[in-house]
Amino acid sequence: MEVHAPSPPTSAEDFLIAFETLAQAVRRARGAVAQDTPGRLTLSQYSLLLPLSDSDTARVSDLAAGAGIAPSTASRILDALERRAIVRRARSEEDRRGVTVTLTDAGRAALGQQHEWMRGRQLEFFEGLPEDEQVLVSDLLVRLAELIDELSCGPAD
Numbered sequence: 001m002e003v004h005a006p007s008p009p010t011s012a013e014d015f016l017i018a019f020e021t022l023a024q025a026v027r028r029a030r031g032a033v034a035q036d037t038p039g040r041l042t043l044s045q046y047s048l049l050l051p052l053s054d055s056d057t058a059r060v061s062d063l064a065a066g067a068g069i070a071p072s073t074a075s076r077i078l079d080a081l082e083r084r085a086i087v088r089r090a091r092s093e094e095d096r097r098g099v100t101v102t103l104t105d106a107g108r109a110a111l112g113q114q115h116e117w118m119r120g121r122q123l124e125f126f127e128g129l130p131e132d133e134q135v136l137v138s139d140l141l142v143r144l145a146e147l148i149d150e151l152s153c154g155p156a157d
Helices: 012-031 043-054 060-067 071-083 105-127 131-153
Strands: 057-059 087-091 099-103
Touching (some): 043 060, 043 105, 060 071, 060 099, 071 087
Antiparallel strands (some): 087 099
C-alpha cells in the first residue's frame, strides 16, 4: 500500500489543471474500446447494463436515460454487446414501438465479474487514502460530479 505525504496547498491554477486531467480521464473512459478479453466490459457498457443486475429486462430508452446517453448511442453500444452474446433485444410486449434488453447468462456473468472488480478496485483506492482524505473524498466526489453536470450543460443565459 502506497502512503502519500500530505501535499502543500495548491493554487487555483493547479486545481484547473487537475480538473482538466480528471475530465480527460472521464472522456477517455467513456470512449474506451473493450479489450479482446471475453466478458470484459467498457465503462460505458457497464454503466448502460448495471440496472439489469437487479432486473430481468429493461427498455433501451430507460437504460439510455440511466446512463446519461442518447438512445441512439445506447443502441450502438447494445449492437456490439448483442454481437458478443452479452444481451438480447426484443420488441416490448407492452409497447411494440419499444425495445427491451435482457442479459444472457454470459452477460450476467460478465456484469457480475466487472461489478465485483470495479467495487474492489474502488475500495482499494479508498482504503489507500490517508484518514483525513477518506473523510473528505465522498463529499468532494459528489460536488465534482455536480460541477461536471453543470459544465456539460454550458452557461445559463
